[in-house]
Amino acid sequence: MEKPVEGNGTVLDVRHLTKRFPVGGLFSSKKVHAVEDVSFRISRGQVVSLVGESGSGKSTTARLISRLIEPTSGEIFFKGRDVLRAEPRGASRQYRREVQMVFQDPFGSLNPVHTIGHHISRPLKIHRRAPNRRELQERVLELLNTVGLNPPEEFANKYPHQLSGGQRQRVAFARALAVDPELMLADEPVSMLDVSIRMGILNLMERLKEEHSLAYLYITHDIASARYIGDETIVMYAGHMVEGGDSEEIMHHPAHPYTKLLLSAVPNPHAGLVSRKVEDRGEVPSLIDPPPGCPFAARCPHVMDVCRQAMPEVRWVGENHWTRCYLYDGEPQQDAPAG
Amino acid sequence: MQYATLRGPVRAVDGVSFDIGEGEVVGLAGESGSGKSTVALALIRVLHPPAMIKGGEVRFRGRDVLAMSDRELEQFRWRDVSMVFQSAMNSLNPVMTIGDQIVDAIRAHERVSERQARERAAELLRIVGIEASRIDSYPHQLSGGMRQRAVIATALALNPPLMIMDEPTTALDVVVQKEIMQQIEDLKERLGFSILFITHDLSLLVEFSTRIAIMYAGEIVELAPARELFDNPLHPYTQGLMSSFPSITGEKRKLTGIPGSPPDMVAPPSGCRFHPRCPYRREKYEQVVPRLMEVSPGHFVACHLYAEGRRATLERTEIGYEQEEE
Ligand SMILES: Nc1ncnc2c1ncn2[C@@H]1O[C@H](COP(=O)(O)OP(=O)(O)OP(=O)(O)O)[C@@H](O)[C@H]1O
Ligand SMILES: Nc1ncnc2c1ncn2[C@@H]1O[C@H](COP(=O)(O)OP(=O)(O)OP(=O)(O)O)[C@@H](O)[C@H]1O
Ligand code: SF4
Ligand SMILES: [Mg+2]
Ligand SMILES: [Mg+2]
Numbered sequence: 001m002e003k004p005v006e007g008n009g010t011v012l013d014v015r016h017l018t019k020r021f022p023v024g025g026l027f028s029s030k031k032v033h034a035v036e037d038v039s040f041r042i043s044r045g046q047v048v049s050l051v052g053e054s055g056s057g058k059s060t061t062a063r064l065i066s067r068l069i070e071p072t073s074g075e076i077f078f079k080g081r082d083v084l085r086a087e088p089r090g091a092s093r094q095y096r097r098e099v100q101m102v103f104q105d106p107f108g109s110l111n112p113v114h115t116i117g118h119h120i121s122r123p124l125k126i127h128r129r130a131p132n133r134r135e136l137q138e139r140v141l142e143l144l145n146t147v148g149l150n151p152p153e154e155f156a157n158k159y160p161h162q163l164s165g166g167q168r169q170r171v172a173f174a175r176a177l178a179v180d181p182e183l184m185l186a187d188e189p190v191s192m193l194d195v196s197i198r199m200g201i202l203n204l205m206e207r208l209k210e211e212h213s214l215a216y217l218y219i220t221h222d223i224a225s226a227r228y229i230g231d232e233t234i235v236m237y238a239g240h241m242v243e244g245g246d247s248e249e250i251m252h253h254p255a256h257p258y259t260k261l262l263l264s265a266v267p268n269p270h271a272g273l274v275s276r277k278v279e280d281r282g283e284v285p286s287l288i289d290p291p292p293g294c295p296f297a298a299r300c301p302h303v304m305d306v307c308r309q310a311m312p313e314v315r316w317v318g319e320n321h322w323t324r325c326y327l328y329d330g331e332p333q334q335d336a337p338a339g
Numbered sequence: 340m341q342y343a344t345l346r347g348p349v350r351a352v353d354g355v356s357f358d359i360g361e362g363e364v365v366g367l368a369g370e371s372g373s374g375k376s377t378v379a380l381a382l383i384r385v386l387h388p389p390a391m392i393k394g395g396e397v398r399f400r401g402r403d404v405l406a407m408s409d410r411e412l413e414q415f416r417w418r419d420v421s422m423v424f425q426s427a428m429n430s431l432n433p434v435m436t437i438g439d440q441i442v443d444a445i446r447a448h449e450r451v452s453e454r455q456a457r458e459r460a461a462e463l464l465r466i467v468g469i470e471a472s473r474i475d476s477y478p479h480q481l482s483g484g485m486r487q488r489a490v491i492a493t494a495l496a497l498n499p500p501l502m503i504m505d506e507p508t509t510a511l512d513v514v515v516q517k518e519i520m521q522q523i524e525d526l527k528e529r530l531g532f533s534i535l536f537i538t539h540d541l542s543l544l545v546e547f548s549t550r551i552a553i554m555y556a557g558e559i560v561e562l563a564p565a566r567e568l569f570d571n572p573l574h575p576y577t578q579g580l581m582s583s584f585p586s587i588t589g590e591k592r593k594l595t596g597i598p599g600s601p602p603d604m605v606a607p608p609s610g611c612r613f614h615p616r617c618p619y620r621r622e623k624y625e626q627v628v629p630r631l632m633e634v635s636p637g638h639f640v641a642c643h644l645y646a647e648g649r650r651a652t653l654e655r656t657e658i659g660y661e662q663e664e665e
Contacts (some may be wrong), residue, residue: 021480021482023476024475032480051512052446052512053509053512053515054468054482054483054484054485054488054510054512054515055481055482055484055485056482058482059483060481060482104428104510105428105429105483106484107425107426107428108426108429122603130551146600148600149478150600150601150603151603154603154605154632163372164371164372164376165371165376165425165426165506166371166372166539167371167372170371188483188509188510191509191510192371192425192506192509192539193371193539194368194369194370194371194539194580195539195541195580195583195584195596196370196579196583196596196597197370197371197596197601198539198583198596199583199585199594199595199596200595200596203593203594203595203596221484221510221511221512221513221516223508223513223587224584224585224586224587227585227587227591228585228591228594243350250589251587251588260512261514262512262513263514263587264586265514265516265517266513267513267540267542267543267545267546271387286470286472288472288473
C-alpha cells in the first residue's frame, strides 16, 4: 500500500512481511499463516496502534520487526536501511538498542533469579548508557519512579515473584525505556493496569514521543487507548491487515465489517448497561492452510461470491484511511459509523 | 495477609471481608498492587513463605479452609475450586500439547475414556474459540490470548462449584472476550457454579458480575451491586477510576488518572490510606481509619465523608471531584 510519504521522517517501513510456521510434525507440510503480506510505516514521533482479533498475528509482527524470528518473506527498513539484507545473521547490537520490545507476557519476560534493579541496569551496562556506578544507580531509580513504582529503592531490590502483575508490566516497560530506543514495540504494555495507572503510562508514552521523537508500535486490545495515543490505527484479522489509517477516521467511520464488529463490542461504561449479545461467532478462521479469499468471509454479513476467490486489494476510503474489502471496490465509499 | 520483606512486613491484604453466594459472580477490581491476587491465593491457601496469613477466616460452604488439614485442603483444591492464575499465559506445561493437558485434567477428575475426554477437550476449546485443528498445538505455538483461553478451557473442564479467575481476559480482544464471557455465563446457568472474577476492566464487571468490590492498598474500600456501583460510585477512589476512562468516539481530551502515586505498602498512609490523594481529606482522616459501612441496602463504603453525612460528587467530564455543599 504505497501511501504518500510524509517527508523522510520514516523510522520503520515494513513491506509485504509474511510469516508461516510449520506445524504438525516432521513430515507434515501444514503451515500456520500467522502474518500475511503486512505493510506499514511508522514515522519519528508517531504512534501506530495495532489492534485486532486474538491470534491475528500482532505479536508475531512485533517479533519479526524486533528480529527475534525471521520472516518467511518480506522486507524491513529501519531508518532507510534494509535490515534483513544488511544484517542477515541477526540484528546488530545497535539495532537491538534502537528497537526495543515490551513483551506481552510480564510473567514470562523477567528472570526470576535477578532483582528488578538488575533487570534494568543490565541493558544500561550492555549498551554503555551510564558512565559510572552512581549514575547507573540513579538512572535505575529514576526509571522506576517514572513508571510509578514507589519507593524505587524498594522495588529495585525486589525479585519478580514479589511483584504484582501490573507492577511487572511496568518493570518491563521501564527496562525497554532504559536505553533510549528510537522505536518501541510495545505488546500489550498496560493490559494489567487499572485505568488510573494506565493513563499515567499512556501519558508518559505521549511525553516521550513529543520530547524525544520516540516512535511506537502499540499493540493493544483496549481500543479506547489505541485511539487515545495512536496517531494511526491498524486493524488485523487472521494474519492480514484489513484496515488502517487515521485513528479518528477509523473510530468514527470504520469501513471493514470486522472493524465494525470490533468497535460495536467495545463496552462503553458511560452508555449504561445494554446487554448486547454479540451475534454467533460463526466459524473461527482457520490459519492452517486457509482457503483463498477474504479471511472474514465465513463470518461476514455482506459476503459475496468474489470474496471467496482472492484477498481484496487495498482501497482508499478516505484521505488517510484504507481497507481491504470488496464492498469498497471501485469508488471510495462513505459509510455510516458503527452503532 | 502479609509478606515479610527486608524493610518489614508488607500488609498486602488487610481486613478484607466478603462473601460469594451460590451461582454468584463477584468482581474484584482495584489498583495494581492493591492485593487482589493475594486475596485469591489466600482463598485457596497457596501462599508460600514469605507470605503469611496473619488472621482471618475463609469459609467454603461452611467449612473453614484455613483450619483444613493438608488432606482436606488437597481435596478442597481438587474438587471444589479451580483457579485461573494471573500468569495463565505461561502456566501451561510447555512440553505437552494443550489437548493432552485438558484431557489429563478431565481424566484426573472423572472416569472417562481417553476418547471421550478428547472429545470434551475439543468441545471446550470450541467454547473458548480455538479451532479443533489446534488441539495438538504446544503452548509456544499459540498466541498470548489463545494460551489464556486454553487455561480457561482447562478450568472449565473441572466444573467445580467455585471458580477463581485472575485477569483471565487481558490478552483477548473485545469480541472474543464477550463471546467467552457469554459462554461462561451460559455454563454457569446450567451448572450453577460461582465465580470470583478479578480484573481491572470495570466495564466488563458491570456487564457480567452480580456485585463488585473495589480494593485500594490492601483494603476493600467499596462493595456494591454491579449496576449500583457504576451508577453511584461513592468512594473518591472509585470515582477517580470511573472518570479516567478514555472513550472511543467521544470528544478526545487529556486524561490524567488519579493525581498522586500509589502508596508504599510497607508503610501505608495512616488513617484512610487514600487520604494523601483525596481531594476531600481533612486532618481527622489522616488519623482515623474509616470502617466499611452500609450506606444503602447492599452498598458498602469505607470513607469518612459518608459517616459525616457528606458525600463526594463525581464530575464525570473531567478528572477531579466537586464537593457538595454541606
Ligand atoms: N512458533 C509458532 N508455531 C506455530 N504457530 C505459531 C507460532 N507462533 C505463533 N503462531 C500462531 O500464529 C498466529 C498469530 O499469533 P500471534 O501471537 O502473533 O497473535 P496475536 O495477534 O498476538 O494474538 P493475541 O492477541 O492473542 O496475543 C496464531 O494462530 C498462533 O497460533
Ligand atoms: N512474595 C512477595 N513478597 C513481598 N511482597 C509481595 C509478594 N507478592 C506480592 N507482594 C506485594 O503485595 C502487594 C499486593 O500484590 P498482589 O499481587 O496481590 O496485587 P494485585 O492487586 O493482584 O495487583 P495487579 O493488579 O497488579 O496484579 C503488591 O504491592 C506486591 O508488590
Ligand atoms: S471482502 Fe467480502 S467477506 Fe471480506 S469483509 Fe468485505 S464483504 Fe465481507
Ligand atoms: Mg499477542
Ligand atoms: Mg494480580
